[in-house]
Amino acid sequence: MKDIDVIERSRAGARQKISARNVQVRYGHTAAIKNVSVDIAADTVTAFIGPSGCGKSTFLRCLNRMNDTIDTCRVTGEIRIDDEDIHDPKVDPVQLRAKVGMVFQKPNPFAKSIYDNVAYGPKIHGLARTKAELGDIVKVALEKAALWDEVKDRLDSPGTGLSGGQQQRLCIARAIATAPQVLLMDEPCSALDPIATAQIEELIHDLRRNYCVVIVTHSMQQAARISQKTAFFHLGSLVEYGDTDQVFTAPRDSRTESYITGRIG
Amino acid sequence: MTPPAHSLLKSDDRTRRRRASEARFRACGLAAIGIAALALAVLLTSVLANGAGAFRQTYIKLQIPLPEASLDKAGQRDPAAMAKVSTFGYAALLHAALLDRIAALQIETELADQDVAAMISKEAAATLRDHVLANPHLIGGMAAMDVLAAGRIDGYFKGRVTLKSAAMDGNTSPQALQLARKLADADVIETRFNWRFLTAPDASDQRPEAAGLGVAMLGSLYMMLVVLALALPVGVAASIYLEEFAPRSRISDLIEVNISNLAAVPSIVFGILGLAVFINFAGMRQSSPLVGGLVLTLMTLPTIIISTRAALKSVPPSIRDAALALGASRMQAVFHHVLPLAAPGILTGTILGLAQALGETAPLLLIGMVAFVRDYPVAYSDTAGLFGDAATALPVQVFNWTQRADPGFAERASGAIITLLVFLAVMNTAAILLRRRFERRW
Numbered sequence: 001m002k003d004i005d006v007i008e009r010s011r012a013g014a015r016q017k018i019s020a021r022n023v024q025v026r027y028g029h030t031a032a033i034k035n036v037s038v039d040i041a042a043d044t045v046t047a048f049i050g051p052s053g054c055g056k057s058t059f060l061r062c063l064n065r066m067n068d069t070i071d072t073c074r075v076t077g078e079i080r081i082d083d084e085d086i087h088d089p090k091v092d093p094v095q096l097r098a099k100v101g102m103v104f105q106k107p108n109p110f111a112k113s114i115y116d117n118v119a120y121g122p123k124i125h126g127l128a129r130t131k132a133e134l135g136d137i138v139k140v141a142l143e144k145a146a147l148w149d150e151v152k153d154r155l156d157s158p159g160t161g162l163s164g165g166q167q168q169r170l171c172i173a174r175a176i177a178t179a180p181q182v183l184l185m186d187e188p189c190s191a192l193d194p195i196a197t198a199q200i201e202e203l204i205h206d207l208r209r210n211y212c213v214v215i216v217t218h219s220m221q222q223a224a225r226i227s228q229k230t231a232f233f234h235l236g237s238l239v240e241y242g243d244t245d246q247v248f249t250a251p252r253d254s255r256t257e258s259y260i261t262g263r264i265g
Numbered sequence: 266m267t268p269p270a271h272s273l274l275k276s277d278d279r280t281r282r283r284r285a286s287e288a289r290f291r292a293c294g295l296a297a298i299g300i301a302a303l304a305l306a307v308l309l310t311s312v313l314a315n316g317a318g319a320f321r322q323t324y325i326k327l328q329i330p331l332p333e334a335s336l337d338k339a340g341q342r343d344p345a346a347m348a349k350v351s352t353f354g355y356a357a358l359l360h361a362a363l364l365d366r367i368a369a370l371q372i373e374t375e376l377a378d379q380d381v382a383a384m385i386s387k388e389a390a391a392t393l394r395d396h397v398l399a400n401p402h403l404i405g406g407m408a409a410m411d412v413l414a415a416g417r418i419d420g421y422f423k424g425r426v427t428l429k430s431a432a433m434d435g436n437t438s439p440q441a442l443q444l445a446r447k448l449a450d451a452d453v454i455e456t457r458f459n460w461r462f463l464t465a466p467d468a469s470d471q472r473p474e475a476a477g478l479g480v481a482m483l484g485s486l487y488m489m490l491v492v493l494a495l496a497l498p499v500g501v502a503a504s505i506y507l508e509e510f511a512p513r514s515r516i517s518d519l520i521e522v523n524i525s526n527l528a529a530v531p532s533i534v535f536g537i538l539g540l541a542v543f544i545n546f547a548g549m550r551q552s553s554p555l556v557g558g559l560v561l562t563l564m565t566l567p568t569i570i571i572s573t574r575a576a577l578k579s580v581p582p583s584i585r586d587a588a589l590a591l592g593a594s595r596m597q598a599v600f601h602h603v604l605p606l607a608a609p610g611i612l613t614g615t616i617l618g619l620a621q622a623l624g625e626t627a628p629l630l631l632i633g634m635v636a637f638v639r640d641y642p643v644a645y646s647d648t649a650g651l652f653g654d655a656a657t658a659l660p661v662q663v664f665n666w667t668q669r670a671d672p673g674f675a676e677r678a679s680g681a682i683i684t685l686l687v688f689l690a691v692m693n694t695a696a697i698l699l700r701r702r703f704e705r706r707w
């Protein structure tokens with residue numbers, strides 16, 4: 001198991017998907033992210049950890065420019081995906097977001113049927129030519145998100161009628177249905193029971209083969225289980241970034257050590 | 266065993282005081298609701314008591330001979346020639362028919378013939394004339410017709426006029442009322458549901474019994490169509506732009522404040538604006554439902570914008586985020602996800618705005634909708650254009666009738682208020698039902 005990871009990691013290390021340089025984010029006059037530079041590899045799961053309010057979500061939202069939707073939010077610095085500057089005036093955030101999918105911290109299904117929730121992305125991006133194709137995309141996405149068995153008989157019922165954990169998996173299915181290259185997940189398992197969590201972790205494990213996954217989590221165990229790289233944020237700065245094994249077993253910064261041993265947080 | 270120091274079975278002073286203040290507050294609340302309910306009950310009973318009569322009308326059933334000699338001397342049934350016979354000619358026929366009827370029934374009366382004739386509404390002759398001109402084949406035979414009784418006779422059967430009040434009334438007399446009673450016993454006079462009140466146009470000062478709401482309702486309908494067609498799309502588009510697209514800036518803040526201010530502008534100001542802009546400047550026709558609708562649109566817009574924006578605001582931002590994060594454009598996020606969720610709120614706001622517009626009087630007075638209109642306005646005509654025909658409106662008709670001297674019009678005014686209230690109640694119920702229906706879907 002370990003060996004495979006090591007092999008995969010060395011292979012993954014070859015290609016950078018995302019590179020951020022000197023990223024700063026301010027909400028009005030308060031700085032939420034201070035001078036963060038990081039390279040995120042393709043075909044890798046990268047975990048963002050850190051105490052509440054340290055800016056993990058904020059940084060994640062920079063990667064698909066969701067911060068544009070917040071009036072007070074100002075992002076400076078450079079973020080490149082596949083070596084293209086995402087802040088280039090020629091870049092349409094709509095295309096960027098089709099490429100960089102996101103699962104939010106709180107489940108936010110549309111007030112539409114389960115089927116329509118998942119089918120919406122493929123529909124607006126024209127990913128399916130026929131109804132049957134669309135149905136297949138929906139089915140595969142729901143299966144990957146470990147929700148298919150629970151909802152296959154009621155695809156027409158509203159997505160908002162599902163339980164919190166089911167809603168979160170629906171949102172995951174919705175995000176992967178558009179076939180993004182990068183998947184940003186903001187605490188996707190915070191509302192899930194251990195079984196569903198295990199299923200999602202399995203999904204993330206599978207996704208890694210084709211996707212670049214960035215996941216925010218408060219669970220050290222989860223970060224250790226599923227990620228190959230870990231970034232530790234503290235008070236808006238990136239304190240430590242390295243291989244997950246190294247960060248958890250031999251942290252270089254004392255703040256990282258305090259956090260993972262439970263002294264900050 | 267010693268009881269605990271703080272027994273739960275006994276309330277302490279603090280708790281008692283809190284309870285007492287809560288009880289006082291509840292009593293105040295109940296009293297407030299009681300006052301409101303009482304006011305509503307008084308309002309409704311007084312309007313219903315005064316206005317119910319307008320929905321019933323007294324008719325005299327007559328067999329009217331239509332001699333060719335007096336109606337169509339030439340005998341050619343030429344409409345132009347027949348139209349030369351004025352309502353006086355027909356009135357004489359009606360009077361004769363009534364006198365004949367009384368004689369045939371062998372009812373004794375000390376009333377002079379012209380006083381008997383006065384029991385028939387002045388409107389009846391015109392109605393008969395229209396009837397005959399429309400059906401010329403009747404001439405030479407008999408027409409069976411239920412003609413309107415005069416206002417005082419009508420009032421007698423509804424309890425508005427009594428023998429005592431008739432004694433001091435120049436327009437009727439106790440003898441006339443007694444004769445009417447006998448005719449009613451003989452089944453010649455009948456009081457029944459009054460469809461004419463809902464369909465007929467207004468009538469002149471001496472003929473309250475003939476006045477109806479037809480023109481006013483048509484005018485109100487046309488205006489509501491104008492308001493709906495203009496205020497809804499403009500209001501919703503403005504709200505969507507302000508709420509979802511406009512960047513937060515000084516200017517958008519200023520616009521927002523001014524829309525709120527606009528909602529507080531007295532409606533008569535919109536009337537002055539309408540008079541100055543639409544009639545004097547743009548040269549649109551006075552008293553036309555188009556101008557009325559435009560003025561009411563201006564008045565309703567802020568209401569619709571405010572309620573639409575509230576409805577849009579109440580859609581959780583996470584829904585927009587979800588759509589945007591999937592790569593939807595802003596417009597797609599709004600039209601696919603936000604607007605459907607906001608629709609019940611928008612709809613409710615619009616219907617309430619329309620209801621407000623339906624009941625508005627003051628601005629319409631200024632643009633001339635208070636005029637006396639007897640011709641049904643048409644929606645489109647070549648001379649007047651779309652909604653350009655002169656019309657009145659329901660609330661203006663109420664105002665108009667309360668200004669008139671004949672007590673018969675007071676009853677009509679209350680009847681018109683009932684009609685207006687029914688429309689408002691229907692609209693508000695529709696708003697509630699629509700809201701429920703849409704909300705139940707999710």
Ligand SMILES: Nc1ncnc2c1ncn2[C@@H]1O[C@H](COP(=O)(O)OP(=O)(O)OP(=O)(O)O)[C@@H](O)[C@H]1O
Nearest residue numbers: 027032051052053054055056057058059070072105
């Ligand atoms: N919309 C916003 N407007 C203003 N300030 C914000 C906004 N969103 C976040 N912040 C601030 O930015 C900082 C970082 O917030 P962020 O949500 O990124 O934290 P986080 O690391 O994701 O925390 P958690 O683990 O609790 O989700 C916080 O101090 C927060 O108060």
Ligand SMILES: [Mg+2]
Nearest residue numbers: 056057105186
């Ligand atoms: Mg967060």
